[in-house]
Amino acid sequence: MLFIRLEMAGASPAMTMDLNWTPTDEMGLYLFQRFILLLATLAFASIVVFGVLEILPGNAAQVMLGASATPETVAALAHKLGLDQGVIVRYAAWIGGVLRGDFGLSYAYDSPIGPLIAERLAVSAPLALLAMLITTAVALAAGVFAAQRRGKSGDVAVMAASQIGLAVPNFWFAILLVLVFAVHWRLAPSGGFPGWEAGLGRALGALILPALALGLVQAAVLTRVTRSALLDVLNEDFIRTARAKGLSRRATLWRHALPNALTPILTIMGLQFANLIAGAIVVEYVFTLPGLGRLVFQSIANRDLLVVEDCVMLLVAIVIGVNFFVDIACAAIDPRLRRRAA
Amino acid sequence: MLLEVAELSVDLPTSGGVRRIVRSASFALDHGQTLGIVGESGSGKTMTALALMGLLPDGATTSGAILFEGRDLLKLNEAQMRDLRGDRVAMIFQEPMTALNPLHSIGRQIAEPLILHRGLSNAAAHAEAVRLLERVGLPDPVRRARAYPHQLSGGQRQRAMIAMALGCAPRLIIADEPTTALDVTVQAQILDLIADLGAQSDMALILVSHDLAVIAQNCERVLVMYGGMAMESGRTDDVLARPAHPYTKALLQARPRVGARRGERLQAIAGAAPSAGAMPKGCPFAGRCPLTIAACGEALPAPVMLGGDHMARCIRIDAAERAA
């Protein structure tokens, strides 16, 4: 399989020294290899998404039309959707279309799926970005703050808050935000989206509560990761070396500790992104935002399988793509990682 | 005197309560002199070294005095200590792989104290870093300066560590087990390098090691530590030729020697060193010493001067002399 990541076999690491190295080669090679891996992973993901909907019992046309449909109408729909062709032909047609930007026709809306998704992404993407921004800002600040005060009251407070953050489901937090800000204080709309044409302010206003609900809950995990990554690094010998050079604690933290803590933090952020996508679907539901998540639910209700397939594929591709960039960023930070991929 | 340590004690909080890791250690060192601190694991030798740098773990408390260039380091505040560290006093650590930041190039790490203490520009500091790498005997220093730690061998990394310590021409270098992680042949080269550089620039050197032989060959004076206490100290020749403390004697006889008869029984020291949590009130060696009497366990033995600055802390020195 192509996407196998070969790690150093048990062989003695003492002998991997290479004196003929040049930095640019190494990064370039890594980028190239990682990109091939990305393509292979995407291809595999598309097979999985296509395969799951394929393998599951039931004729897709039958599922779409419901049990009461006559065999003739089922056959007609199957023909219209190309379901009477072979598996490989259908996969090729689907993936070929997706690559050309043609996502196929929605059976329920009777319109091309591409524009349908684009319209929804205009809500979902800003929401995810906003939430990620909140998560990162809160988590890095709180995590660094706590790590610096290990065991003191500030640390204990941050850890307690993050423990609560871990326990609160994001959709309930969203409901609570609605209760407080929309129902009680009437500061923000309780749901819905006015559209970007209603003005940036109003559109962002509709997104701020959902983004907070998503971002703050995610921040709980990342705060803990940041703190623990930083504490691990602060225990390293090179931190003592930096202090022995005469660097202040502050300079040691910023110049030596944080960059080293960044790779594990970024890696977790990449993994969290999948949760963020999932969370966005739920939170969109709470706030009745016309995002991708809503499209998925409507399509499930409409039994519009192709739309579900396209949306899931898109979300998975985004997650895989984000993790690709995380790996690249980690390799840019840490020269040791550039030799890992094969 | 460059350095005078008087009655230094270090207490460290642990999960089992506060532990005294160093117990009333005293020693002195002048410009250009070399002192070896030898001890087994848990003897307090590394904590003594870290106390000199003001880099003890958080929560550690100290008593006594560390006079360096006339100032008591234990009374300086953090900012004053920072000005000394890396400038007047520098340290070389045991594991050069973990003691170097994996994300920064060697050159950048060597340049850092130069920028900090000498106010050099980035470019000037990097040029100086290359010169320092050349001075510690790394071939092709320009390229080595651009390399990252994982791209060098263990010996090369330790040379880079030494270059970093040398940067600001400190008056005192503390080397904590600088060769333990290295192979024997590389160890010899690194020790030679440290000795040469020290001699060239009249730096004082404190070499911390578990290996008495390493210290014997590299230090004029030696301090033997055990259970946090300085058991014996003096000129290396004197201590090796006429060890006064039963522990030093036992240590000298415990090692197998090249050229000795095969299978010959070694003079093993029975038992194991007391842990910091179970340290006896008196002499820490009391439980394992063949000459132990009741009084040994009661109070910390006072220093006994044996001519010159040869000192041993043992109340049974007379008996030890007779036994020898």
Add this chain to the structure above:
Amino acid sequence: MSDDRFFARARRNGGFVLGAILVAALIAAAALSLVWTPYPPAAIDVPHKLLEPSFAHWLGTDSLGHDVVSQLLAGARISILVGIIAVGIGLVFGVALGLVAASVGGVVEDVIMNLCDFTFAFPALLLAIMLTAVLGAGVVNAILAIGVANVPIFAKVTRALGNGVLARDYAMAARAAGKGPVAIALEHVLPNVAPALIVQATIQFAIAILAEAALSYLGLGAQPPQASWGRMLSDAQQFMFLAPRLAVFPGVAIAMAVLGLNLLGDGLRDLLDPRLRARR
């Protein structure tokens, strides 16, 4: 470590004690609901809908006149059921895959681990959506999706720690003694990774409860008349202006259950293995 010392240290660990109490309460609620609830949880009583808390209905009634206390107690059952089965699926398959990966190594290990990395791109919710799209909504699909998502997590933990154990000299010593790879995996690797697995299982249990609540909230999990905390929240949301309190109780129940499990997990990490100090 002797048992006495374990309990002595456990009593001094505040988080662990609080976690244990909360988890005990969760289990007690589920157990109690099997034999007794103030009212039948599924009993619809429209004339008494949306009642304020009173002596008859301690936490009031919802939009269909369900007694909230009864529903909360019965909801604990679903949470525990989903947690146990989903974590069980993850443990059984994940630990097996992880042990195989660590013990066999080479290409097999690479393939297993890359598959695990790959599945991280499919969070439980997406899996559930895919399952629901074709098979329809239901608690079984939800459990399946959460369980499958758990497999790679346990596989990765087992493999990473298992490789650590196999790199130790005692594993080598066992080979030198003549032990085969299966015996080593069961006698040395498993006991040494067990504490970390127990900790991970507690945390995954918490995550499973959260996931079930989310799926049921979305209508992809528990279906009426099954009582479920997530479903209660979705009902409550429709009456947010009339009876905001209905949106509070089930959320508190979820948060307390999850908090309890997380604290228990962190506490166990401290107690079982000081090397895995809780910093999560």
Add this chain to the structure above:
Amino acid sequence: MSEQQGGAPLLEIADLVKTYRLPRERLFGPRPQLRAVDGVSFRVTAGRSFGIVGESGSGKSTLARAAIALEWPTSGQARLMGSAMNLAPRAALRKMRAHMQMIFQDPYGSLDPRQTVARIVGEPLACLDGISRADGAARIAEALQAVGLSATDARKYPHEFSGGQRQRVAIARALITRPRLVVADEPVSALDVSIQAQVLNLMTDLQQQFGITYLLISHDLAVVEHICDEIAVMYRGRFVETGPSEILLASPAHPYTRALIDAAPKLQTARRRAPAPASDSPGPKTGCAYASRCAFAQSKCREEAPALRPLVDGRHVACHFPL
């Protein structure tokens, strides 16, 4: 190879090669190989302990593990008392393991923290057939007493012991099947000096008491000389010099052996300086692997790899220009 003073070889290593594949350096390039052990042959006769000295990365630990079939050789053979271990069926190999045991470097890593001492020490016994529970318990008690522990220690866990005591437990485990060959990989280098002597004394006692022959791996010449009758010096996967301990250490023939002896710190204040700072970069692809560090290297050394050849005094040396 060294002279055999009668008796069948207990262990025979014949042209053993062990290579590891490293990660590839470019996408479609071949995976580079590391020859950790590069064609080594030697014999260990019963009663004459054999020591292998080398620095980190010399391949000595790989060789030791291959010698007791914990590592599968890429080519070549390891024969215990005449039978080739890599050809033996699994069951037969398991029986052979009773004759060979191993002691490890790190007394903290070599004992499973979750098992009692009885289980740890009894593990090699549990792999043998036909030993009753009572017999087993008696043998465990016997082994513990032989290493200076008490039979009641069997119920304890490793964390209740100090480093030196743990190493005694590890030695008891190696003794329990009454093996003829014990491979010891740096058995004292993780211990404090005062404890090292205890363990070395124990090892020599057991040698006499139970007729054990050691295959000792160490970086420390003094430790090897203390225990072993024969020494081999290993460098980059090959033996550069072998021979009886006294002769080899008194007058080394290979420049690398000389350098090792000179570099070892001694308890004298006067010191011979280390040889000029030779580069510690990998050697050239052809010729003697030591040539780049060797003070006596000539052009022939860089072109042609020297083979291990006998000297008159029973030693073998792989050098074109022996000292």
